[in-house]
Amino acid sequence: MLKKKFRLKKKYEFQYLYKKGVRLHSASVTLLCAQNKHHTSKFGFVVSKKIGNSVVRNAIKRKLRACIDIFLPNIKSECNCMFIAKDTITQKDFSSLCLEIKGLLQKAGIWYE
């Protein structure tokens, strides 16, 4: 699970990403990312009310956080990333979601082996 220091918290951070972030899409997730001035990368997760009730939404957020926790050593620092879930995400299981996010990070150019 991802610790709090790696998470996006403030509203202005989210607003900045919505305005300036680079958008990349996959089947069930949208990634927005941009450079930041800190030493660490930060991650935010957005799941809208349309996707399901609170139990479903919390479960999706947990899965996404677990995913990033696994990939954290392979991700470049100094980058803010936001993941927006689409409604198709409810049919995905954990392993295929991980592959999808790995592909997105590679597309964004912030992945290194």
Added chain:
RNA sequence: AGAGUUGGUUGGAUGGUUGCGCAACGCCUUGUGCGUUGUGAGGAAAGUCCGAGCAUCACAGAGCAGGGUGCUUGCUAACGGCAAGCGUGGGUAACCAUAGGAAGAGGGCAACAGAAAUAAACCGCCUAAGCCUUACGGCCGGCAAGGAUGGAAAUGUGCGGUAAGAGCGCACACGGAAGCAUGGUGACAUGUUUCUGCUGUAAACUCCACCCGAUGCAAGAUGUGGAAUCGUUAUAACGCUGCUCGCCAGAUUCCCCCAAUCGCUAGAGCGUUAUGGCAACAUAACGUCGAGAUAGAUAACCAUCUUCAAUGACAGAACUCGGCUUACAGGCCAACUCAAAAC
């Protein structure tokens, strides 16, 4: 064994590994740190439909308007909740449903159909009295028994009565109102006497009785720099309520900042036992402390046990309680009803 009714209960347990929130303690490299220990969602946490606490708003106040409730007695901090009853309706029954005061305070509405819709005469029935006519019959009239309709046509049956008829009279039945008696705390029930035959609608307005000040933790408290406008002994700008009164000397807007800290969890709390009560519930004693986040923590995997099964339902605290309503895989328990084979 079948069909069914009602109520209650449960919503896995233990251990391990990897993680997350909060609290306490410890460490040193003093911070977006590490370690140890403890603790960490529900029966509905949900819907936000009611009722309270708490907070702010003249001094929390008055009147009007507006809103709510509506059989009785009790319970409760309070309630539109609950319990026990009453009346009415449904069901073979167990049982279920029930916003159930007033239409004699007042107006309003009742489409279409029908002669007529809250009072009547289209068809119909009748020529006894009066007038005309030799007579048949007609005029003047009388009647509301029968008849298309409709949710509703003014109580039903029989006898008398009559020209024809009619609660016009009588008997019985069915209501309604008032009085009295008995039982019950009461709603009401039973009996009886007198009068009486009145359309429905208040979940439309209304009347009657009772209740309600407004806003909600995005309440509010602490802290915080600058600018502008309005007001300052008055008919009070602004605010308290929609309006009127009454009260208040500071108020409003914009920019900046933190989305800071507090509020934030020991409470009408929970469990057991005893006593009182048909019950809801109350009282006493003993024990107990069980989340407090703020982009928002509870998860994943494994093993063992209980189990038909546990991989499985509905579903995630956001100031806190009491209810109501709705969603829900499966399991368990209790009480009762109907039909009837067989014994």
Added chain:
RNA sequence: GCGAGGGUGGCGGAAUGGCAGACGCGCAAGCUUGAGGUGCUUGUAGGAAAAAUUCCUGUGUGGGUUCAAGUCCCAUCUCUCGCA
């Protein structure tokens, strides 16, 4: 968390408790034209029956009040909006 408003033909959108679907758009058929457009007329909720026509179901869903409910009351589902 707190609060407010809506749901009616294929679409938008009316309707005082009284024959549900005004009106507009769209669609279909006919007339007009050499042909098309425009214009005019008629029809158009769904289902069943060969047709005239008849029957049944229809205002998000389920109950209730009423003779009668899109309308009044209760519960519920869903959509939209506001409040720092």
